[in-house]
Amino acid sequence: MTVEPLNDEDRAEALDTLDEWDFDEARDAITRTFTFADFSEAFGFMARVALLAEKADHHPEWSNVWNRVDIALTTHDAGGLSHKDVALAEAIDALVG
Ligand SMILES: C[C@H](O)[C@H](O)[C@H]1CNC2=NC(N)=NC(=O)C2=N1
Numbered sequence: 177m178t179v180e181p182l183n184d185e186d187r188a189e190a191l192d193t194l195d196e197w198d199f200d201e202a203r204d205a206i207t208r209t210f211t212f213a214d215f216s217e218a219f220g221f222m223a224r225v226a227l228l229a230e231k232a233d234h235h236p237e238w239s240n241v242w243n244r245v246d247i248a249l250t251t252h253d254a255g256g257l258s259h260k261d262v263a264l265a266e267a268i269d270a271l272v273g
Pocket residue numbers: 177233234235236237250251252253254
């Protein structure tokens with residue numbers, strides 16, 4: 177399915193709104209690191225994100241080391257950031273409160 181990349185205006189607004197996220201220019205992705213008490217908490221979080229990702233048919237690039245989860249969101253079908261990344265980032269933020 178074709179997804180359009182964000183235009184400059186929407187991109188600026190998204191980066192302004194998502195203040196916990198950083199912009200990775202090289203990957204045209206937004207990134208955020210989450211740290212938890214231990215592996216169990218981190219993996220529980222990943223399970224919740226996985227359910228969100230499946231529901232949205234939009235999947236993070238991520239890695240986990242014990243209590244840390246690094247997430248990058250970009251849209252492969254769009255060749256860069258799209259509204260789907262913003263929506264998933266907001267849904268992930270809502271999980272952690
Ligand atoms: C066929 C399926 O809809 C696509 O491959 C979806 C799956 N998950 C995806 N996730 C991400 N991050 N980008 C995509 O372009 C994407 N495309």
